[in-house]
Ligand SMILES: NC(=O)C1=CN([C@@H]2O[C@H](COP(=O)(O)OP(=O)(O)OC[C@H]3O[C@@H](n4cnc5c(N)ncnc54)[C@H](O)[C@@H]3O)[C@@H](O)[C@H]2O)C=CC1
């Protein structure tokens with residue numbers, strides 16, 4: 001047993017929470033998972049935790065953060081947000097919710113190209129832990145890093161978080177592109193042009209553009225758009241096979257955050273006049289406003305323009 005064993009609580013027993021717990025356990029830290037089915041209350045479970053990792057879907061983040069607001073935490077407990085989504089109504093990112101409700105504890109965002117099934121199989125992967133508090137990021141880096149999981153620190157949490165969140169919308173588009181067999185050229189164009197629009201949104205939120213060229217941006221975009229393990233990709237693919245959105249969501253195991261993220265993103269981009277053509281066509285497709293064929297034609301027939 002290592003001498004520096006940490007107590008880690010993972011909140012959420014879904015695919016990602018379970019994979020993160022396995023990673024912590026690999027490093028022989030003491031890990032416990034809290035879910036709504038747990039016997040202990042969340043406050044009881046976190047009372048002795050050095051790190052508290054939230055891996056719930058976006059719809060649960062505020063409820064969980066509110067529960068922790070009234071819990072007695074260790075004074076140095078570090079909060080980790082591993083959710084990739086945007087909250088409807090407030091349009092906040094998970095880290096913005098955590099920061100506003102629990103401002104007194106260091107907050108780290110964990111995000112990267114991390115398909116949970118591959119991680120559960122022990123395949124090599126890398127991720128990013130980002131915080132404005134460098135020592136908190138290093139603390140979390142050491143808890144998760146292992147032979148099969150390489151962890152980088154980063155000082156741009158909002159950029160790291162948005163890379164992981166916004167690519168889910170693009171993965172729906174690319175899943176549909178593959179489902180229609182539109183070819184590798186089309187897919188490459190879609191991914192590359194989407195990265196530009198992700199950066200536009202990121203800059204609006206105050207992120208550093210260069211963050212999106214890293215693991216949590218381009219890295220996660222490539223992972224999610226190239227794997228049928230991705231639930232968001234699966235949704236797009238199923239729609240291209242003629243399934244309704246409801247059928248597509250029902251057939252996916254777990255949460256495809258991109259569906260909700262598309263709605264929130266379009267509200268933000270309408271209000272702030274941010275040009276997000278690929279995400280907008282995904283939104284219109286999911287709303288049933290257009291067919292997939294119309295989305296492809298619409299994207300191809302836009303006004304000609306310089307690349308940059
Ligand atoms: N599965 C993956 O490969 C990865 C997922 N993520 C992100 O992690 C988040 C969770 O994803 P998954 O675990 O895959 O989804 P999932 O659907 O397997 O699990 C979601 C979990 O959140 C819990 N939850 C939802 N609302 C809750 C509430 N109010 N209180 C307590 N628990 C609540 C559910 O009970 C469930 O255990 C998503 O934002 C996803 O984008 C991030 C990286 C990888």
Ligand SMILES: O=C(CO)COP(=O)(O)O
Nearest residue numbers: 112113114115230231232
């Ligand atoms: O975020 C992920 C991989 O990094 C998981 O993607 P999905 O939510 O589309 O499965």
